[in-house]
Amino acid sequence: MPRYILKNRQVLFGSIVIVFMFCSAVFAPALKTHDPYRPDLSVEERLRPPSREHFFGTDDLGRDVFSRMLYGARISLSVGFIAVFIMLFIGLVLGVLAGYYGGWVDGAIMRLVEIMMCFPTLFLILMILAFLGPSIVNVMIVIGLTSWMGLARIVRAEFLSLREREFVAAAKALGASDMRIAFRHILPNALAPVFVSLTFSLGAAILLETSLSFLGLGVQIPAPSWGNIISTGRFYIDSAWWLTLFPGLAILLTVLSLYLISDGLRALLDPRLKR
Amino acid sequence: MLGYIARRILLIVPMLIGISLITFVIIHLAPGDPTDIRYGLNPEISELARERLKEAYGLDKPIIEQFALWLKRIVVLDFGNSFIDDRPVIAKIAERLPATLLLGAVSMLIIYLISIPLGVSSAVKAGSPYDKIMTVAVFTGYATPTFWFALLLIMFFGVHLGWFPISGMRPWYAEYYCFFDSLKDILWRLALPAAAMSLVSLAGISRYMRSSMLEALRQDYIRTARAKGLKESRVIYTHALKNALLPIVTIASMIIPALISGSFIIETIFAWPGMGRLGYEAIMNYDYPTVMGVGVIATFLTLFGLVAADVMYAVVDPRIRYD
Numbered sequence: 001m002p003r004y005i006l007k008n009r010q011v012l013f014g015s016i017v018i019v020f021m022f023c024s025a026v027f028a029p030a031l032k033t034h035d036p037y038r039p040d041l042s043v044e045e046r047l048r049p050p051s052r053e054h055f056f057g058t059d060d061l062g063r064d065v066f067s068r069m070l071y072g073a074r075i076s077l078s079v080g081f082i083a084v085f086i087m088l089f090i091g092l093v094l095g096v097l098a099g100y101y102g103g104w105v106d107g108a109i110m111r112l113v114e115i116m117m118c119f120p121t122l123f124l125i126l127m128i129l130a131f132l133g134p135s136i137v138n139v140m141i142v143i144g145l146t147s148w149m150g151l152a153r154i155v156r157a158e159f160l161s162l163r164e165r166e167f168v169a170a171a172k173a174l175g176a177s178d179m180r181i182a183f184r185h186i187l188p189n190a191l192a193p194v195f196v197s198l199t200f201s202l203g204a205a206i207l208l209e210t211s212l213s214f215l216g217l218g219v220q221i222p223a224p225s226w227g228n229i230i231s232t233g234r235f236y237i238d239s240a241w242w243l244t245l246f247p248g249l250a251i252l253l254t255v256l257s258l259y260l261i262s263d264g265l266r267a268l269l270d271p272r273l274k275r
Numbered sequence: 276m277l278g279y280i281a282r283r284i285l286l287i288v289p290m291l292i293g294i295s296l297i298t299f300v301i302i303h304l305a306p307g308d309p310t311d312i313r314y315g316l317n318p319e320i321s322e323l324a325r326e327r328l329k330e331a332y333g334l335d336k337p338i339i340e341q342f343a344l345w346l347k348r349i350v351v352l353d354f355g356n357s358f359i360d361d362r363p364v365i366a367k368i369a370e371r372l373p374a375t376l377l378l379g380a381v382s383m384l385i386i387y388l389i390s391i392p393l394g395v396s397s398a399v400k401a402g403s404p405y406d407k408i409m410t411v412a413v414f415t416g417y418a419t420p421t422f423w424f425a426l427l428l429i430m431f432f433g434v435h436l437g438w439f440p441i442s443g444m445r446p447w448y449a450e451y452y453c454f455f456d457s458l459k460d461i462l463w464r465l466a467l468p469a470a471a472m473s474l475v476s477l478a479g480i481s482r483y484m485r486s487s488m489l490e491a492l493r494q495d496y497i498r499t500a501r502a503k504g505l506k507e508s509r510v511i512y513t514h515a516l517k518n519a520l521l522p523i524v525t526i527a528s529m530i531i532p533a534l535i536s537g538s539f540i541i542e543t544i545f546a547w548p549g550m551g552r553l554g555y556e557a558i559m560n561y562d563y564p565t566v567m568g569v570g571v572i573a574t575f576l577t578l579f580g581l582v583a584a585d586v587m588y589a590v591v592d593p594r595i596r597y598d
Binding site for chain 2: 111112114115116117118119120121122123124126127128129130131132203207210211214215216217227230233234237238241244245248251252255256258259260263
């Protein structure tokens with residue numbers, strides 16, 4: 001596995017970027033060059049283009065964009081991770097139930113999946129946030145609640161084929177409980193595709209969070225997020241390009257890396273794609 | 276096959292009930308009753324609006340009856356009146372829908388026109404440097420935030436070069452245009468929003484087309500075609516492509532939800548007078564009847580799009596025999 005990562009440039013590139021982003025989020029307090037929250041409304045500090053003093057320029061309130069992006073990485077990454085964790089929990093439980101028990105349980109869960117897939121994700125999330133009120137916690141919960149369907153389908157498909165295997169019959173003959181068979185015997189064998197799907201979903205969740213913050217229903221100002229920095233940039237689109245460009249590149253790089261890792265791992269784990 | 280199509284269409288009914296149930300749950304998500312939502316913090320919701328919301332959703336009745344009431348309203352598409360201008364929500368949606376459909380249709384056309392050749396050429400040259408570059412390009416497109424891409428388009432083509440208008444669909448003076456000028460003007464204004472809208476799906480669909488084409492190229496009849504000495508171009512463009520294009524019909528099922536989700540962002544950024552922007556503005560103004568109306572209609576559109584794609588697939592592909 002580690003050798004594969006080094007050999008596969010796609011996974012290598014992705015991993016380096018993700019580690020880099022992760023480190024800048026963790027060490028944000030040490031790396032920041034200015035206070036990301038303190039506004040400086042003097043004319044010479046507002047909307048300054050990138051310079052040695054401010055790597056990525058300053059925003060309309062004279063705050064350093066580079067430092068805000070470091071703190072934005074903390075928020076974007078943690079929202080992504082927690083949302084994916086919630087998604088994992090729901091998708092796993094429903095997928096295991098559907099795949100292990102089959103029959104009407106499967107039917108009911110799959111209908112629910114189909115119905116949920118009909119909702120345009122973004123508007124469903126906006127709608128729920130409109131009623132719940134926007135906050136970081138709500139964003140995490142709502143992204144998790146609206147994006148578990150793909151994972152549930154994958155887990156179910158794995159279970160459907162694995163439950164026919166001999167080791168399951170053996171475990172049953174030994175008198176293992178359903179819970180034990182499902183989670184101790186079958187699940188470990190189904191983890192590879194789940195992991196691939198999780199890396200992909202993490203990218204998608206980060207993308208969603210930035211869209212929501214851009215629309216003003218995600219992370220609320222003054223807390224910085226990549227999405228809401230761009231949202232400010234929208235008003236200065238003809239003058240302050242740095243407000244839009246840099247946070248967007250950060251989102252693009254992070255999400256692209258996660259997608260590349262996911263695709264590389266899928267190729268590794270899928271025997272049909274091996275030459 | 277007719278039986279299959281009939282059953283597929285009948286399946287819409289339970290799906291609609293499911294959708295109604297989920298939207299009903301969303302209305303009741305807020306702690307207390309829905310009229311309490313941020314009432315204390317939000318001076319924009321007046322006592323009168325609260326009363327009207329209560330009345331609209333029959334909130335004084337038992338929960339089962341409330342759901343029945345909600346179902347009934349959905350069936351007749353009655354979402355009540357907007358809090359903003361007191362006009363029926365469904366009328367507001369109806370006047371905005373054509374703009375959304377136009378934007379969606381043009382984007383879909385662009386997606387198909389670009390992604391099919393892209394996917395096919397990647398598959399034919401699988402493993403080559405060209406294919407590898409395309410793969411990276413596709414992932415980059417997939418990872419690009421739509422709203423950011425839209426802003427970059429505005430920045431470069433709208434502000435910097437000044438080639439395209441950056442907002443709106445019909446300016447006030449469009450009334451004086453003849454039909455042809457009017458059409459030209461709308462297409463010109465469509466360019467940037469449609470480009471922004473297409474990007475994400477472009478990546479996914481060309482990827483899909485590539486694997487579908489690879490699958491077709493692996494089939495026995497391709498070996499047969501080559502063995503009997505057909506020209507390579509004929510093998511690829513007639514024998515393989517025809518079969519690879521079949522599943523692309525169902526692909527609409529991937530594009531439609533993406534287009535409808537995308538319309539909320541794109542229409543807002545480009546001030547496109549469609550349903551997506553109506554929905555977003557309704558959310559920002561706490562106009563709950565409109566929010567629910569747009570949500571339900573957008574979901575219905577997605578569902579009908581998906582069913583239509585399924586039915587088309589059954590019609591197009593003779594191999595499919597659903598018992």
